[in-house]
Amino acid sequence: xxxxxxxxxxxxxxxxxxxxxxxxxxxxxxxxxxxxxxxxxxxxxxxxxxxxxxxxxxxxxxxxxxxxxxxxxxxxxxxxxxxxxxxxxxxxxxxxxxxxxxxxxxxxxxxxxxxxxxxxxxxxxxxxxxxxxxxxxxxxxxxxxxxxxxxxxxxxxxxxxxxxxxxxxxxxxxxxxxxxxxxxxxxxxxxxxx
Numbered sequence: 001x002x003x004x005x006x007x008x009x010x011x012x013x014x015x016x017x018x019x020x021x022x023x024x025x026x027x028x029x030x031x032x033x034x035x036x037x038x039x040x041x042x043x044x045x046x047x048x049x050x051x052x053x054x055x056x057x058x059x060x061x062x063x064x065x066x067x068x069x070x071x072x073x074x075x076x077x078x079x080x081x082x083x084x085x086x087x088x089x090x091x092x093x094x095x096x097x098x099x100x101x102x103x104x105x106x107x108x109x110x111x112x113x114x115x116x117x118x119x120x121x122x123x124x125x126x127x128x129x130x131x132x133x134x135x136x137x138x139x140x141x142x143x144x145x146x147x148x149x150x151x152x153x154x155x156x157x158x159x160x161x162x163x164x165x166x167x168x169x170x171x172x173x174x175x176x177x178x179x180x181x182x183x184x185x186x187x188x189x190x191x192x193x194x
Contacts, residue, residue, distance in 0.1 A: 003029045019140045026135075028105050031127045035105040039139060042098050043082050046074040050093075051151060054191070063096035068103075071155035073146070080145025086158040089135045102137060105129045149187055156189060 006027040013020055022037065048061045051069040059066060061074065068090050075082035085093075091103035107127040138158050140150075147153075183190050 005029050005035075017140070018142065019138060022137045022139075024104060024133075024135050026105060026133050028107065028129050028131065028133060030107045032109075033107050034103060037102045037104050037137060039085070039100040039102070039137070040098060041074060041083050041100055041139070043074045044076050045078070046082070046095070047077050048095055049073045049075075049151060051155060056151065061095035063094050065092050065094045065103075067091075068093045070159055071151035072100075073151040074100075075146070079143075081143050082141075082146065084138075084140045084142070084146065084150050084154050086138045086140075086151070086155040087135070088159050104135055105133060152189070 008025040010023040011020065012023065022039075024037070026035065028035065046061050048059045049056050050059055050066065050072040052067075053069065068087060070088070070090055071084065071086045072093060072095070073082060073084045074095065085100060085102075087102060089104070091106065093100060093102050095101075107129050109127055136158070138154065140154060142150075181190060181193060
């Protein structure tokens with residue numbers, strides 16, 4: 001028999017920022033199931049802009065599920081008020097009637113490679129996303145028009161991790177810090193260096 005999933009949810013309100021963070025820790029044991037986070041938002045007649053690879057696209061908030069690439073921005077066209085939503089996972093979202101729904105985890109079988117999808121063989125066709133996961137979402141509310149890059153900038157702050165690398169002394173001439181790349185002006189970002 002399958003053990004029940006374990007959920008921990010933290011709601012964090014950031015003083016002075018108009019931001020809510022939702023942090024979920026889940027021990028996911030399901031097969032052929034979805035876990036969605038529902039966020040009620042009141043943005044009248046909303047226009048929706050969402051992140052796509054190296055850009056953004058306008059979409060209708062019509063309830064259809066779309067791919068989530070770390071951010072979306074709902075705005076009221078008349079006032080500019082709205083909400084910027086970011087995530088450190090990137091499955092999917094749908095938006096309609098004052099509601100956002102984010103796909104958090106999913107557990108279909110891995111690719112079947114010609115075998116039928118109906119098998120429950122956990123070795124030959126294990127389910128995705130099994131085990132412990134920690135995911136987070138940030139919702140930042142604004143009462144007037146936000147900068148056009150509010151979504152990608154918030155997503156960058158949300159998803160950027162600074163790994164700690166311990167180093168011992170060496171005889172080289174490098175100082176305490178080094179810069180590999182410098183980019184100007186400020187509205188330009190470099191997501192990949194190869």
